[in-house]
Amino acid sequence: xxxxxxxxxxxxxxxxxxxxxxxxxxxxxxxxxxxxxxxxxxxxxxxxxxxxxxxxxxxxxxxxxxxxxxxxxxxxxxxxxxxxxxxxxxxxxxxxxxxxxxxxxxxxxxxxxxxxxxxxxxxxxxxxxxxxxxxxxxxxxxxxxxxxxxxxxxxxxxxxxxxxxxxxxxxxxxxxxxxxxxxxxxxxxxxxxxxxxxxxxxxxxxxxxxxxxxxxxxxxxxxxxxxxxxxxxxxxxxxxxxxxxxxxxxxxxxxxxx
Amino acid sequence: xxxxxxxxxxxxxxxxxxxxxxxxxxxxxxxxxxxxxxxxxxxxxxxxxxxxxxxxxxxxxxxxxxxxxxxxxxxxxxxxxxxxxxxxxxxxxxxxxxxxxxxxxxxxxxxxxxxxxxxxxxxxxxxxxxxxxxxxxxxxxxxxxxxxxxxxxxxxxxxxxxxxxxxxxxxxxxxxxxxxxxxxxxxxxxxxxxxxxxxxxxxxxxxxxxxxxxxxxxxxxxxxxxxxxxxxxxxxxxxxxxxxxxxxxxxxxxxxxxxxxxxxxxxxxxxxxxx
Numbered sequence: 001x002x003x004x005x006x007x008x009x010x011x012x013x014x015x016x017x018x019x020x021x022x023x024x025x026x027x028x029x030x031x032x033x034x035x036x037x038x039x040x041x042x043x044x045x046x047x048x049x050x051x052x053x054x055x056x057x058x059x060x061x062x063x064x065x066x067x068x069x070x071x072x073x074x075x076x077x078x079x080x081x082x083x084x085x086x087x088x089x090x091x092x093x094x095x096x097x098x099x100x101x102x103x104x105x106x107x108x109x110x111x112x113x114x115x116x117x118x119x120x121x122x123x124x125x126x127x128x129x130x131x132x133x134x135x136x137x138x139x140x141x142x143x144x145x146x147x148x149x150x151x152x153x154x155x156x157x158x159x160x161x162x163x164x165x166x167x168x169x170x171x172x173x174x175x176x177x178x179x180x181x182x183x184x185x186x187x188x189x190x191x192x193x194x195x196x197x198x199x200x201x202x203x204x205x206x207x208x209x210x211x212x213x214x215x216x217x218x219x220x221x222x223x224x225x226x227x228x229x230x231x232x233x234x235x236x237x238x239x240x241x242x243x244x245x246x247x248x249x250x251x252x253x254x255x256x257x258x
Numbered sequence: 259x260x261x262x263x264x265x266x267x268x269x270x271x272x273x274x275x276x277x278x279x280x281x282x283x284x285x286x287x288x289x290x291x292x293x294x295x296x297x298x299x300x301x302x303x304x305x306x307x308x309x310x311x312x313x314x315x316x317x318x319x320x321x322x323x324x325x326x327x328x329x330x331x332x333x334x335x336x337x338x339x340x341x342x343x344x345x346x347x348x349x350x351x352x353x354x355x356x357x358x359x360x361x362x363x364x365x366x367x368x369x370x371x372x373x374x375x376x377x378x379x380x381x382x383x384x385x386x387x388x389x390x391x392x393x394x395x396x397x398x399x400x401x402x403x404x405x406x407x408x409x410x411x412x413x414x415x416x417x418x419x420x421x422x423x424x425x426x427x428x429x430x431x432x433x434x435x436x437x438x439x440x441x442x443x444x445x446x447x448x449x450x451x452x453x454x455x456x457x458x459x460x461x462x463x464x465x466x467x468x469x470x471x472x473x474x475x476x477x478x479x480x481x482x483x484x485x486x487x488x489x490x491x492x493x494x495x496x497x498x499x500x501x502x503x504x505x506x507x508x509x510x511x512x513x514x515x516x517x518x519x520x521x522x523x524x525x526x527x528x529x530x531x532x533x
Binding site: 125126127129130132133134135136137141 | 317320322346347349350352353354356357358360361362363373374377378419422426
């Protein structure tokens, strides 16, 4: 019994200590942000790396999610003769929920894991130490541009996910299921609100962008510098990043629409 | 303006002065009361078996680790007491060659050497190009300036890292096991390169190594450390002629001596019978 209590206490202390380290890490990274204004090239390259290279998976996933939403929505709405509202259902589901959430989950798997592995391997091969000894702060030179790039890229990817999803939903609704094209678009235009729906979706994806990228860069920087350590850190990025997105989504949804 | 006497006194002072250094990893002492002086313009070798904390010593000198007790003065500044800004200013005057080179793998040889110049100076591109090519010429790799780090052999990677370490013309340079894993030719090249650079650039060099023959062949002064203490120090000749059994075993690579071949264990017969 005492052993279990001791283990619980040790685990709690370790978790709190790591949380503290994570917050200090974020603070130092944010301190490096002003210097990035002079070196936008670093950020642009990272936006390409984490954003542009994620376009394919985001686009394909968005298309299929939109198509599935249309199929499932139609089956439910047709019983009530409300299949012309399919456009609204697809758009609201994507813009409010699935766009930010699924894009973030995919981002954690595709770009987050890559960020962790890259920084972790730089640590394992002493590249970060070498930078420190060259009087260059790796938090500012390596981590800050990647963090900012993730925060910029994820809202854009989420918006793209929703847009492609709506197009996928359109093809299935209008092309496959015979929903009236005018009703599909006009109801969507009338019911989707710029501030309540789209802006809230963008805020969600921005928050997810901060959290997922923070977890990814911290896990890489904090990784044990061995192949096993980097592998574990990469796994933690995907697991913790995904759980954080799902948990935060509930909190944000409750605050925005609850 | 300092008088000639003051200037001479400063020149005679060690560039790195370590006093009463104690450093622990967990409860295990890595250094337990170590005093070391690294004289200006000298090539000082720090030798000892693997796991004695030689690399840790370089990290302590570079301020990447903080001593638990004692002081480390570099050019008169107590490294542990510097703010991070002051520490980074000091590091601009220090170079370090890591065991595996630690080249940035996403940029080529030229950009690796240019990296500190681009980060710390506002030199025009033409000047950076000249400096980089001169540094690469000094290590014999000007022709390899467009290669990626993955295309270099281990010895070449270390030479590129050496060119990068001297890019800002530091006052001192620290070498972490530069000869480990090198073939005889690469080893010979590195040995002469280290000595020539030290003399030509009037550097102060700290060479951490367990390659006794190579280290002693170029060192002006050497320290042998073991189990957290300095067990011998002096000129290369003095180390070779040391009366310490431990140093004798280490220098000549004998398998048994004060450092036993067998790790401490229970009686073999008892161990076998337990199974």
